[in-house]
Amino acid sequence: MKKYTVTLGAALMATTAGVSAANAEDMHMIMCGDDTTPGIAVQADLISEWEAANPNYDVVVEFVPWGQCQEKSMTLAAAGNPAALAYLGSRTLKQLAQNDLIVPVNLTEEEAATYAAPILGTVTWNDQQWGLPRAFSSKALWYNRGLFEEAGLDPETPPTTWEELLTAAKAITENTEAAGYGLAAASFDNTMHQFMTVIYSNGGEVINSDGEIVFNSENNVQALQFVADIVEYAEPGPVAYDRGKLETLFAEQQIGMLIDGHWLTGRVAEDVNMDVVPFPAGPMGASSSLLITDSLAIFNGSGMEDAALSLAKMLTNPANQMSFDIAEGYTPIRTGPEVDALIAGDATWSPFIDVIPAGGPEPFVTDYVAMQDILNEAIQGVVLGEVDAAEAVEYAAEELESVK
Amino acid sequence: MSAHKKIDWFPYMLLVPASLITLIIVAWPLAETIRLSFTDASMSPETQYVGFENYQKMFSRRFPEVIARTFYWMMLSVTFKIVVGIIGAVLLNAAVPGRTLARLLIMPPWIVPIAVGVFIWGWMYNGQFGMISGLGQRLGLLAGPFEFLAYRNSAFMSTIITDVWIGTPLVTIYLLAAMQGVPRDLYEAAWTDGASRMYRFRRITLPLIMPSIATMSLLSAIWTFNSFDIIWILTEGGPRNATTTMIIDTYKTAISRFRYGEGSARAVMIVIFLALFSGFYFLMIQKLSKRGDIK
Numbered sequence: 001m002k003k004y005t006v007t008l009g010a011a012l013m014a015t016t017a018g019v020s021a022a023n024a025e026d027m028h029m030i031m032c033g034d035d036t037t038p039g040i041a042v043q044a045d046l047i048s049e050w051e052a053a054n055p056n057y058d059v060v061v062e063f064v065p066w067g068q069c070q071e072k073s074m075t076l077a078a079a080g081n082p083a084a085l086a087y088l089g090s091r092t093l094k095q096l097a098q099n100d101l102i103v104p105v106n107l108t109e110e111e112a113a114t115y116a117a118p119i120l121g122t123v124t125w126n127d128q129q130w131g132l133p134r135a136f137s138s139k140a141l142w143y144n145r146g147l148f149e150e151a152g153l154d155p156e157t158p159p160t161t162w163e164e165l166l167t168a169a170k171a172i173t174e175n176t177e178a179a180g181y182g183l184a185a186a187s188f189d190n191t192m193h194q195f196m197t198v199i200y201s202n203g204g205e206v207i208n209s210d211g212e213i214v215f216n217s218e219n220n221v222q223a224l225q226f227v228a229d230i231v232e233y234a235e236p237g238p239v240a241y242d243r244g245k246l247e248t249l250f251a252e253q254q255i256g257m258l259i260d261g262h263w264l265t266g267r268v269a270e271d272v273n274m275d276v277v278p279f280p281a282g283p284m285g286a287s288s289s290l291l292i293t294d295s296l297a298i299f300n301g302s303g304m305e306d307a308a309l310s311l312a313k314m315l316t317n318p319a320n321q322m323s324f325d326i327a328e329g330y331t332p333i334r335t336g337p338e339v340d341a342l343i344a345g346d347a348t349w350s351p352f353i354d355v356i357p358a359g360g361p362e363p364f365v366t367d368y369v370a371m372q373d374i375l376n377e378a379i380q381g382v383v384l385g386e387v388d389a390a391e392a393v394e395y396a397a398e399e400l401e402s403v404k
Numbered sequence: 405m406s407a408h409k410k411i412d413w414f415p416y417m418l419l420v421p422a423s424l425i426t427l428i429i430v431a432w433p434l435a436e437t438i439r440l441s442f443t444d445a446s447m448s449p450e451t452q453y454v455g456f457e458n459y460q461k462m463f464s465r466r467f468p469e470v471i472a473r474t475f476y477w478m479m480l481s482v483t484f485k486i487v488v489g490i491i492g493a494v495l496l497n498a499a500v501p502g503r504t505l506a507r508l509l510i511m512p513p514w515i516v517p518i519a520v521g522v523f524i525w526g527w528m529y530n531g532q533f534g535m536i537s538g539l540g541q542r543l544g545l546l547a548g549p550f551e552f553l554a555y556r557n558s559a560f561m562s563t564i565i566t567d568v569w570i571g572t573p574l575v576t577i578y579l580l581a582a583m584q585g586v587p588r589d590l591y592e593a594a595w596t597d598g599a600s601r602m603y604r605f606r607r608i609t610l611p612l613i614m615p616s617i618a619t620m621s622l623l624s625a626i627w628t629f630n631s632f633d634i635i636w637i638l639t640e641g642g643p644r645n646a647t648t649t650m651i652i653d654t655y656k657t658a659i660s661r662f663r664y665g666e667g668s669a670r671a672v673m674i675v676i677f678l679a680l681f682s683g684f685y686f687l688m689i690q691k692l693s694k695r696g697d698i699k
Contacts, residue, residue: 071659071660074447074662075659075662077447078446078447078449078662080449095447095662096447099446099447099448099449100448100449101447101449185554185643186642187639187640187641187642187643188640235531235532236531236532236548236549236550236551236554237531237549237550237551237553237554237555238554239551239553239554239555239642239643240529240530240531240551240552240553240554241551241554245530249532254532367661369656369660369661370661373656376642377644377645380642380643380644381644384555384556384643384644386644
């Protein structure tokens with residue numbers, strides 16, 4: 001009899017567990033990229049932990065290739081069938097927020113204080129935060145020490161101003177087989193990204209904190225003129241090059257200098273003698289960088305906004321986010337002892353982390369693709385010698401009014 | 405005697421499934437696109453009717469330039485495809501050893517997935533690592549690496565060359581089939597009279613395959629007009645919009661920028677142009693059928 005009771009009890013428990021699992025609601029989460037990187041394993045463990053604490057939800061993570069990821073999340077939301085949460089470039093947040101497609105993430109003062117102000121700026125619009133920063137990058141100037149020596153330059157004194165940068169690029173172009181500088185000018189987002197670092201290093205802006213287009217400034221004319229001046233010492237045909245192709249050229253030692261993120265270390269063979277410094281200052285500014293974050297955004301209309309927010313906050317809390325950053329090899333979003341240890345172990349991190357307080361975000365506009373096209377067209381115009389810098393800046397500023 | 409004629413419904417019933425499928429996958433999206441073109445549909449859940457505003461906006465900006473560029477791109481591409489296709493068909497039709505192998509070898513550009521083929525061309529156009537630039541330098545035609553996709557004119561021509569590479573095999577095979585339909589006795593009679601090869605081609609082959617050339621030109625124009633993947637993979641419409649055709653502009657507006665209303669207006673313009681081509685095509689087919697060129 002006892003045997004039957006135990007069997008019956010076990011069957012009942014199994015049925016209950018099955019019913020409970022069947023009742024768990026699917027929470028759709030879209031991630032960009034693939035599921036093979038080390039950080040994804042860290043994230044998967046954290047999601048399991050969250051699911052254990054929230055048995056009513058079953059998190060279904062969908063990995064979408066980078067090229068279509070953002071478009072997919074936004075199109076699903078616009079069609080009224082949003083994911084619960086998605087990984088997005090923070091530059092899209094304003095557009096999504098304005099269309100009421102995402103909900104604010106309501107950071108407490110304590111939570112907000114854990115982020116550096118410029119990083120928080122990448123997700124803030126109308127005094128509210130619309131995403132939780134998930135991945136972060138800043139930019140600096142990588143240079144090839146071997147090519148510097150070959151060109152008669154001292155690799156211990158890399159350029160600190162645009163004038164010195166132009167001189168170094170000229171020397172490399174004239175005295176070695178390589179081009180002095182890697183200039184991105186393809187119709188691609190990282191063309192604009194590279195240019196934004198130049199703009200910020202000359203005190204320029206695209207849109208100010210009041211949401212006004214301030215692109216038509218002397219700072220930005222000088223920045224675009226710098227682009228025009230460096231064409232002579234860049235790889236032939238910069239309009240055909242985006243950052244990925246330039247990284248290949250840098251790895252092949254065919255260009256002497258390149259604005260890029262810290263990930264370049266993993267893409268260049270160890271025998272390439274390279275170093276990194278903050279991007280040189282323009283005549284009207286100080287050394288700076290574009291700060292880019294990708295965020296976890298919570299979509300409106302999924303019916304599980306609060307639960308999705310709880311998951312996103314758990315994934316991005318200081319300890320969990322740091323584990324994710326370290327595993328992925330990303331620039332850490334927050335400071336802390338781990339960051340000090342990172343710099344102590346690899347000094348090349350220093351220019352990327354030290355620049356954060358001086359950096360600027362991707363411009364927050366309502367139509368970022370249009371903004372990207374407008375800025376890229378201005379860059380391509382001066383690179384191809386079809387317009388002068390002042391003319392290109394003036395035209396772009398007028399066009400930008402329609403996308404702010 | 406009853407004048408009442410019984411209608412046989414069976415054939416109509418057989419047409420119902422196909423008609424329904426056509427309605428669902430063609431007519432409904434088309435009607436929806438036309439409806440959207442009169443709205444301000446975007447990412448916002450609220451949509452309002454805006455009359456002809458999207459059309460006015462479209463023509464007040466640089467869309468006319470895009471239309472002109474599309475026609476120029478299409479005409480150059482189709483012309484090259486037809487000329488190269490005729491030459492290829494003549495060569496494949498010649499009684500030479502290895503003809504069957506040559507007929508097989510002409511097909512790969514058409515068989516290889518377009519994206520793969522275009523990526524290969526993208527690398528060939530690269531200045532630093534590309535074959536074309538390397539060959540140009542070795543032959544002394546280029547002073548240094550030349551990026552074919554970096555300049556307006558060279559990018560424009562590069563996209564056309566790739567489109568011609570992909571589209572020519574079909575044209576060649578189609579015209580080859582037409583050439584093989586030309587009665588042999590005409591050639592034999594001309595040869596007996598001492599007509600040269602060129603004369604026979606000009607006075608026999610060309611006039612007799614002209615209906616096929618016209619048909620292929622029109623079909624090729626329709627396919628080329630809508631060519632998206634080649635341009636998108638190679639240049640995304642750049643540099644500075646030099647390769648932005650109507651279909652690229654429509655994609656950028658509707659999908660990349662989420663302006664569904666404005667994008668739909670552009671799509672409607674494409675439909676109108678293609679409807680004109682198709683109408684012209686059917687008229688031509690009708691005319692040729694009456695003349696007896698098509699049976």
